[in-house]
Amino acid sequence: MKKVRWGILSTAKIGLEKVVPAMQAGEYCEISAIASRDRTQAEMAATRLNIPKFYGTYEELLADSDIDAIYIPLPNHLHIPWTIKALEAGKHVLCEKPIGLSSAEAQGLLERSKGFPHLKVMEAFMYRFHPQWLFVKKLIDDKRIGDVRTIQAFFSYFNDDPQNIRNKKDIGGGGLMDIGCYCISQSRFILSQEPVRVFGMLEYDEKMGVDRMASAIMDFGNTSSTFTCSTQLAPFQNFRVFGTKGLIDVEIPVNIPPHKATHVWLELNGKREEFVIEAQNQYTLQGEFFSKAILNNTSVPTPLEDAVNNMKVIEAIKESNLQGSWVMV
Ligand SMILES: NC(=O)c1ccc[n+]([C@@H]2O[C@H](COP(=O)([O-])OP(=O)(O)OC[C@H]3O[C@@H](n4cnc5c(N)ncnc54)[C@H](OP(=O)(O)O)[C@@H]3O)[C@@H](O)[C@H]2O)c1
Numbered sequence: 665m666k667k668v669r670w671g672i673l674s675t676a677k678i679g680l681e682k683v684v685p686a687m688q689a690g691e692y693c694e695i696s697a698i699a700s701r702d703r704t705q706a707e708m709a710a711t712r713l714n715i716p717k718f719y720g721t722y723e724e725l726l727a728d729s730d731i732d733a734i735y736i737p738l739p740n741h742l743h744i745p746w747t748i749k750a751l752e753a754g755k756h757v758l759c760e761k762p763i764g765l766s767s768a769e770a771q772g773l774l775e776r777s778k779g780f781p782h783l784k785v786m787e788a789f790m791y792r793f794h795p796q797w798l799f800v801k802k803l804i805d806d807k808r809i810g811d812v813r814t815i816q817a818f819f820s821y822f823n824d825d826p827q828n829i830r831n832k833k834d835i836g837g838g839g840l841m842d843i844g845c846y847c848i849s850q851s852r853f854i855l856s857q858e859p860v861r862v863f864g865m866l867e868y869d870e871k872m873g874v875d876r877m878a879s880a881i882m883d884f885g886n887t888s889s890t891f892t893c894s895t896q897l898a899p900f901q902n903f904r905v906f907g908t909k910g911l912i913d914v915e916i917p918v919n920i921p922p923h924k925a926t927h928v929w930l931e932l933n934g935k936r937e938e939f940v941i942e943a944q945n946q947y948t949l950q951g952e953f954f955s956k957a958i959l960n961n962t963s964v965p966t967p968l969e970d971a972v973n974n975m976k977v978i979e980a981i982k983e984s985n986l987q988g989s990w991v992m993v
Contacts, residue, residue, distance in 0.1 A: 676737035686947030692955035699725035726753040740836025763971035793949035809907030815889035817847040820897035847891035864981030
């Protein structure tokens, strides 16, 4: 079977611990090489994950003509610059979320990518490939809970390490960028709509200068979605959709465990029905979908336009916090 030959840009934790092993378990992905700014780190990662080649610079990996696609789990400020370099080197790109630092930067990537129509680029919102979310979307599209009137999402964890990339202001840190992006993306995904205006309230960490708690209302016209995300709070995640006839409760919206079933509850007329969603690795599914799009030359499941629209909402929420009023998206 033909496989896509992948190169990994950096020894990021998410790559080494989750995404690379998950892709190695897929049928269409071959992890061929890894690069680090530190050659020794690259070698250690290659040994640990049984990756045949390693490089001491990202440039060397991009110059390898036996690599078809690049996975980019770099800090947020480097996502778009390295995505563009990878495209220029003739590689397809799967880039971590959020796609970049601003919607203007994301729009710039979208325009630039049009110069490489034979290459695929996608923001790595892995949850979209998990059967749980396809199930939830179908319940909503089938109007099982009537008309959706509002959504409530929550995502938090505790991490106040100033060395962590999430707590560095100048490289795209902050909770809204790191996890608020999921609450926004998931609301937009299941509603198949864009919010028209938003209201946001952010609390910043005084020392690190990054937002550590953000709450927002997104107005989708006939539906609203509210969420809170925080990087300095007890860990929790949940996603609930309220309709005119019932509600849907998603147990684990983002960090869906790969080896354990997850649950979705549908509540109609006061009766709660439990749906058990079998365990699946969302990172394997993501790698497989993207690789198949490359091998069959079909569209990627999530186009870059979607990434631009998600960034627009993040920006509008930050702007609303500054203005203290609603901001049009
Ligand atoms: N989809 C998901 O489930 C998920 C989960 C977690 C994180 N993420 C995303 O993945 C990305 C990486 O997150 P992470 O927590 O895995 O990051 P991390 O462990 O801090 O790794 C980032 C890597 O980037 C490289 N790097 C290059 N320039 C750097 C700089 N100036 N500062 C710090 N590192 C630099 C380093 O690799 P080398 O030293 O090897 O070059 C570093 O190991 C982020 O965009 C994050 O939003 C996604």
